[in-house]
Amino acid sequence: MPQPSPSPARVIPIRPVPAESSAEPRTVSLxxxxxxxxxxxxxxxxxxxxxxxxxxxxxxxxxxPWLPWNGRAAVLFDLAARRFYIFDLVLYxxxxxxxxxxxxxxxxxxxxxxxxxxxxxxxxxxPQTVYTEIFLWVEHRIEGERGARxxxxxxxxxxxxxARKTAKHAxxxxxGLWTGFTFVGYFTPIRTLWAEAFTLDFGPWEWxxxxxxxxxxxxxxxxxxxxxxxxxxxxARFQSAMFDRDTLIVGYDAKRGxxxxxxxxxxxxxxxxxxxxxxxxLCVHVCxxxxxxxxxxxxxxxxxxxxxxxxxxxxxxxxYSRGLIRYDTQNGQDQGLDRAGPLRRVLRxxxxxxxxxxxxxxxxxxxxxxLRPTLKVDxxxxxxxxxxxVQQGRIExxxxxxxxxxxxxxxxxxxxxxxxxxxxxxxxxxxEVLPAQARWMTLAVQMPPQSAQVLGPGSHPIRFExxxxxxxTTHVSERSTFLIPR
Amino acid sequence: xxxxxxxGWSVYVAVATVLSxxxxxxxxxxxxxxxxxxxxxxxxxxxxxxxxxxxxxxxxxxxxLFVLTLVFSAGYLVLYPGLGSMRxxxxxxxxxxxxxxxxxxxxxxxxxxxxxxATPVPELARxxxxxxxxxxxxxxxxxxxxxxxxxxxxxxxxxxDADWLWGGTPEQITATITQGRQGMMPPMAAAVGNAxxxxxVANYVLSLSGSPHNGIAAQxxxxxxxxxxxxHGPAGKGNPLLGAPNLTDDVWLHGWGEEAVIAMVxxxxxxxxxxxGTRFTAPQxxxxxxxxxxxxxxxxxx
Numbered sequence: 001m002p003q004p005s006p007s008p009a010r011v012i013p014i015r016p017v018p019a020e021s022s023a024e025p026r027t028v029s030l031x032x033x034x035x036x037x038x039x040x041x042x043x044x045x046x047x048x049x050x051x052x053x054x055x056x057x058x059x060x061x062x063x064x065p066w067l068p069w070n071g072r073a074a075v076l077f078d079l080a081a082r083r084f085y086i087f088d089l090v091l092y093x094x095x096x097x098x099x100x101x102x103x104x105x106x107x108x109x110x111x112x113x114x115x116x117x118x119x120x121x122x123x124x125x126x127p128q129t130v131y132t133e134i135f136l137w138v139e140h141r142i143e144g145e146r147g148a149r150x151x152x153x154x155x156x157x158x159x160x161x162x163a164r165k166t167a168k169h170a171x172x173x174x175x176g177l178w179t180g181f182t183f184v185g186y187f188t189p190i191r192t193l194w195a196e197a198f199t200l201d202f203g204p205w206e207w208x209x210x211x212x213x214x215x216x217x218x219x220x221x222x223x224x225x226x227x228x229x230x231x232x233x234x235x236a237r238f239q240s241a242m243f244d245r246d247t248l249i250v251g252y253d254a255k256r257g258x259x260x261x262x263x264x265x266x267x268x269x270x271x272x273x274x275x276x277x278x279x280x281x282l283c284v285h286v287c288x289x290x291x292x293x294x295x296x297x298x299x300x301x302x303x304x305x306x307x308x309x310x311x312x313x314x315x316x317x318x319x320y321s322r323g324l325i326r327y328d329t330q331n332g333q334d335q336g337l338d339r340a341g342p343l344r345r346v347l348r349x350x351x352x353x354x355x356x357x358x359x360x361x362x363x364x365x366x367x368x369x370x371l372r373p374t375l376k377v378d379x380x381x382x383x384x385x386x387x388x389x390v391q392q393g394r395i396e397x398x399x400x401x402x403x404x405x406x407x408x409x410x411x412x413x414x415x416x417x418x419x420x421x422x423x424x425x426x427x428x429x430x431x432e433v434l435p436a437q438a439r440w441m442t443l444a445v446q447m448p449p450q451s452a453q454v455l456g457p458g459s460h461p462i463r464f465e466x467x468x469x470x471x472x473t474t475h476v477s478e479r480s481t482f483l484i485p486r
Numbered sequence: 487x488x489x490x491x492x493x494g495w496s497v498y499v500a501v502a503t504v505l506s507x508x509x510x511x512x513x514x515x516x517x518x519x520x521x522x523x524x525x526x527x528x529x530x531x532x533x534x535x536x537x538x539x540x541x542x543x544x545x546x547x548x549x550x551l552f553v554l555t556l557v558f559s560a561g562y563l564v565l566y567p568g569l570g571s572m573r574x575x576x577x578x579x580x581x582x583x584x585x586x587x588x589x590x591x592x593x594x595x596x597x598x599x600x601x602x603x604a605t606p607v608p609e610l611a612r613x614x615x616x617x618x619x620x621x622x623x624x625x626x627x628x629x630x631x632x633x634x635x636x637x638x639x640x641x642x643x644x645x646x647d648a649d650w651l652w653g654g655t656p657e658q659i660t661a662t663i664t665q666g667r668q669g670m671m672p673p674m675a676a677a678v679g680n681a682x683x684x685x686x687v688a689n690y691v692l693s694l695s696g697s698p699h700n701g702i703a704a705q706x707x708x709x710x711x712x713x714x715x716x717x718h719g720p721a722g723k724g725n726p727l728l729g730a731p732n733l734t735d736d737v738w739l740h741g742w743g744e745e746a747v748i749a750m751v752x753x754x755x756x757x758x759x760x761x762x763g764t765r766f767t768a769p770q771x772x773x774x775x776x777x778x779x780x781x782x783x784x785x786x787x788x
Contacts, residue, residue, distance in 0.1 A: 032543035385633040400634045442635040
């Protein structure tokens with residue numbers, strides 16, 4: 001453990017971990033055996049919020065595939081048919097731009113909230129945090145509190161230990177498999193999958209993904225835990241680019257806390273030359289990434305606020321005011337701002353720019369989703385038969401149209417052509433397309449010889465106008481060309 | 487066939503691959519133990535006044551992941567091609583995999599095609615499933631010449647009308663797809679006479695279908711048509727055995743009007759439909775024949 005020392009005002013000091021004994025150069029391994037972290041459970045205001053987020057995210061993740069909607073799952077990504085259902089939306093692979101929009105939106109939301117509140121995502125919403133929280137809860141129920149778990153792990157492998165460990169891993173595997181099952185349930189209707197589960201009748205890919213995702217959950221939340229954040233997560237490393245000195249961080253108030261030390265209740269602090277920190281170590285014990293927050297801001301800190309809750313409990317017992325460890329900003333700590341100080345500095349250029357871009361993208365995405373036509377048309381001109389002359393010297397071009405119905409009702413579409421004098425379809429064309437299906441049709445477009453003479457040989461732009469008949473008034477205009485031969 | 491001009495290259499690649507793997511392992515072993523300044527846990531390297539290089543060790547399991555990749559590489563190179571031109575223990579190749587997948591796909595669709603093959607063409611033309619397959623086969627293979635709507639173009643006959651050069655029965659259509667067709671109209675100017683006589687014959691031909699023509703020239707040309715009758719028949723009704731078109735309908739595959747007909751008489755024309763017997767299986771041709779047969783018989787459509 002790093003040695004405690006008073007935190008200077010402006011810089012976060014890099015404190016090399018002191019070697020155990022001699023100052024002699026020696027050979028050490030560049031790889032280190034992993035030391036298991038035993039976080040102590042914690043109650044408090046922020047713990048409630050964290051558990052609320054666990055419940056919310058998991059209710060959405062586990063619940064959505066079961067929610068019925070228009071006679072199917074509310075959210076279903078049908079990869080085989082290449083249709084993606086999200087509530088009332090029916091998306092085609094051609095709609096991938098919306099996914100891009102959503103991802104850009106997520107990125108900016110991350111930037112915005114990080115600039116404002118630090119690692120809010122890491123501490124409350126990231127699946128790695130959430131599943132670790134759930135798995136830790138299971139571990140706590142079965143193996144006991146931090147001290148008990150440490151003793152338990154150090155103890156001999158007797159029947160009691162084997163039974164407990166088996167129980168814990170069984171529950172973990174069950175949660176993992178249920179997570180894997182739910183994940184696959186977004187791609188295969190989950191009710192079908194549920195029925196298949198009883199007869200073990202999964203397809204090969206369903207087997208693979210249920211187990212792969214289950215194993216990943218079990219491994220990440222059961223064993224890797226904080227190491228994912230420390231060694232693997234790229235976001236953990238580039239977030240510092242979004243921080244500034246007015247970003248909320250979880251920090252220890254060294255001015256108030258130091259010098260640390262044990263004391264009896266009611267000790268005269270001035271006489272004993274002590275700060276408010278009683279050096280109980282609870283903030284270290286509850287930390288899921290195994291750091292001491294009193295050493296200042298560290299890259300390992302995922303801002304889970306467990307140390308705030310733990311310290312506040314101690315402060316209450318000691319009858320000191322809360323907030324020795326608290327959400328504060330670097331400037332707030334250094335300049336001794338009051339609680340409202342950081343709030344007055346929220347409107348910084350960084351926050352305003354992230355916020356504006358976030359709003360613009362969100363507005364653009366919502367608008368384009370709301371205004372998107374529920375019909376897509378692809379026009380493919382016949383490439384080899386360029387043009388031909390039919391009865392009465394009329395010029396004819398042939399096109400293949402693909403009509404994609406993005407509604408869940410049967411639609412009848414009327415097709416017209418416009419854009420050149422005299423241009424018209426050889427035959428009136430209507431096509432019925434089944435719900436969420438695409439259909440091809442071949443069309444001939446004609447032009448009287450008089451118009452062709454006026455226009456002259458070559459390629460001329462035309463438009464196919466496709467409109468839904470019935471109460472849906474979707475209308476799509478798709479461009480193509482009409483060729484007049486020499 | 488060897489991938490290389492000389493087997494020496496294969497050996498070179500194999501040796502380079504093995505050496506690279508060995509070098510990775512050596513690097514790992516060397517880097518796993520290193521001299522570190524013990525006093526403050528830095529390497530002792532200080533630059534820019536106060537920057538020091540700390541020893542922040544990676545977790546050991548990370549190193550085992552590295553080892554795992556080496557083990558995986560070795561296993562892969564034993565089982566699969568990769569070490570020079572060695573084929574690997576599994577004798578895997580992308581070609582064999584492709585062929586196996588094709589064989590599996592054919593086996594999967596075999597019962598479906600067997601049912602199609604057992605159905606006569608007129609009945610098959612009413613089967614929506616078969617016609618959907620037929621449409622795709624047509625779009626991918628036939629539409630290049632005959633057009634997506636099968637109405638053809640100049641030189642490429644329409645398959646959607648009742649005018650058949652080589653006959654429109656299911657058997658004849660099947661034969662056309664399987665073996666292809668070669669239609670040959672020889673230059674007939676010498677047999678007909680001089681340019682004026684050719685013009686008269688052309689006008690007679692136009693008169694057969696009631697197309698605009700010069701009546702007097704047509705009357706004069708009637709006798710010269712004997713030269714054409716050998717193939718097109720005395721009444722100009724054509725002969726599907728030779729692929730000789732019917733001249734009495736108003737279908738003009740190679741151009742309409744006096745000029746076009748004169749050019750045809752003078753120069754003749756050879757027109758080819760390539761054989762597709764090796765491109766498709768027999769049941770596929772059967773489905774395609776039913777699709778083409780159904781094009782000119784809308785009543786038979788599904």
